[in-house]
Amino acid sequence: xxxxxxxxxxxxxxxxxxxxxxxxxxxxxxxxxxxxxxxxxxxxxxxxxxxxxxxxxxxxxxxxxxxxxxxxxxxxxxxxxxxxxxxxxxxxxxxxxxxxxxxxxxxxxxxxxxxxxxxxxxxxxxxxxxxxxxxxxxxxxxxxxxxxxxxxxxxxxxxxxxxxxxxxxxxxxxxxxxxxxxxxxxxxxxxxxxxxxxxxxxxxxxxxxxxxxxxxxxxxxxxxxxxxxxxxxxxxxxxxxxxxxxxxxxxxxxxxxxxxxxxxxxxxxxxxxxxxxxxxxxxxxxxxxxxxxxxxxxxxxxxxxxxxxxxxxxxxxxxxxxxxx
Numbered sequence: 504x505x506x507x508x509x510x511x512x513x514x515x516x517x518x519x520x521x522x523x524x525x526x527x528x529x530x531x532x533x534x535x536x537x538x539x540x541x542x543x544x545x546x547x548x549x550x551x552x553x554x555x556x557x558x559x560x561x562x563x564x565x566x567x568x569x570x571x572x573x574x575x576x577x578x579x580x581x582x583x584x585x586x587x588x589x590x591x592x593x594x595x596x597x598x599x600x601x602x603x604x605x606x607x608x609x610x611x612x613x614x615x616x617x618x619x620x621x622x623x624x625x626x627x628x629x630x631x632x633x634x635x636x637x638x639x640x641x642x643x644x645x646x647x648x649x650x651x652x653x654x655x656x657x658x659x660x661x662x663x664x665x666x667x668x669x670x671x672x673x674x675x676x677x678x679x680x681x682x683x684x685x686x687x688x689x690x691x692x693x694x695x696x697x698x699x700x701x702x703x704x705x706x707x708x709x710x711x712x713x714x715x716x717x718x719x720x721x722x723x724x725x726x727x728x729x730x731x732x733x734x735x736x737x738x739x740x741x742x743x744x745x746x747x748x749x750x751x752x753x754x755x756x757x758x759x760x761x762x763x764x765x766x767x768x769x770x771x772x773x774x775x776x777x778x779x780x781x782x783x784x785x786x787x788x789x790x791x792x793x794x795x796x797x798x799x800x801x802x803x804x805x806x807x808x809x810x811x812x813x814x815x816x817x818x819x820x821x822x823x824x825x826x827x828x
Contacts, residue, residue: 506608507537508590508673510581512574513554514544519596519716520553524564526598531605534563540581545571550595575683575690578666582676591670596716603712607670610708614649617675617702620659620668623713633717642803645709652702657756659707660699662764664692667713675702687737692764693744700748731779735772739790742768746795763802770799770811773819774826788819 509527513520527539541564543551551568558564567580578592589611593599610619622645625633643661650659675681681698683690699705742765749761769791776784791797798816801809815822 505536505538505587506532506589507604507670508581508585508587509537509539509604510578510585510590510592511539511541511595512544512577512581512592513541513546513550513595514571514574514577515546515548515550516595517546517549517553519718520550521557523593523595523598524553524557526601527593528557528561529601531602532608534561537563537604538585538587539564540567540584541565542567542569542577542580544569544573544577573685573688575685575687575694579682579685582673582682585673585677587673589670590673590676592667593713594667594715596718597667598714598716600712600714603710606710607708607712610706611670611672614704614706616649616672616704616706617652618669618671618698618705620645620705620707621670621712622709623665623668623715624711625715625717628716628718630714645707647706649704649706652699652705653752653754653757655702655705655707656696656699657754657760659705660760662767664695665715666691666695667715669695671698687740688734689737689741692741696745696748700752732783735776735780735783735787738768738772738775739787742790742796759800759802762800763804765796766799766801766812766815767808769796770815770822773815773823777823777826778828784823788823791815791819 511523511527524539528534530537539561541554541558543554543566554566558566565584567584569577569580582590589608591607607619607621610616625635627633643663644659676698679701681694681701683694687693745761745765749758752758772787773791776787799812801812804812811822814825
């Protein structure tokens with residue numbers, strides 16, 4: 504068994520893929536001790552040519568092809584094929600720190616972890632760092648405590664539910680059959696919460712390992728109406744998922760966290776339908792006003808978030824008007 508499997512779904516990222524692969528190859532673990540699993544998700548640009556070139560030169564690269572069915576399905580294939588004791592995900596337009604993998608594997612080994620969170624930087628295409636806002640930092644906690652997943656959700660996680668922000672024990676993932684819901688866009692939230700709900704040993708490591716590229720053309724920035732409608736329906740699916748978690752969890756603080764994220768999703772949805780899908784505004788407001796959700800609830804919110812919450816609970820239509828471009 505290898506030490507680590509790095510799983511990379513690829514779809515039409517020819518301009519970024521070499522940077523991604525170079526960063527994963529420039530590591531402090533011998534190439535024979537880790538594998539790079541690349542899943543080409545039906546790319547129509549030159550991505551597959553780049554993949555073939557790299558795989559021909561690097562024996563630790565394994566390549567799989569599938570029709571374009573989405574990142575969740577591609578990650579699931581990577582999980583099933585993973586031969587490493589640990590696994591991690593890297594999106595093909597992002598990259599990681601050079602010579603960081605040995606450190607991550609050591610942390611997993613020393614602490615006998617189910618998963619380890621590291622830190623990241625969001626960057627523009629010119630690699631300039633995007634400063635993190637107070638909203639994104641307010642509830643995130645990094646320290647040396649090893650906690651169970653439920654405690655991690657309520658006290659450490661914050662609102663950033665990114666699967667690529669962790670290294671995982673592969674046997675933990677496979678034993679619990681922790682696969683992505685490949686039918687939705689926002690599979691990250693559902694999957695990561697599911698993972699954490701069954702995890703026993705989770706640690707945060709405050710070192711910036713991952714570089715997350717913000718670029719045009721992502722799913723949530725798409726201008727196609729059918730994709731906008733799917734973004735809406737999938738966000739509402741996640742709202743229902745979080746509500747169900749809040750009902751069944753025995754952990755009162757996890758319930759509070761779920762309700763807080765539901766509030767943030769609804770507030771972002773109101774702005775979204777106001778500006779992108781105005782014909783759906785009444786429908787979203789009607790769902791929001793269901794007593795299961797309304798009034799929305801705060802959880803470790805910043806002043807700005809509390810202000811927006813107050814306005815939304817006062818009048819969802821007023822909040823939409825304020826958020827109109």
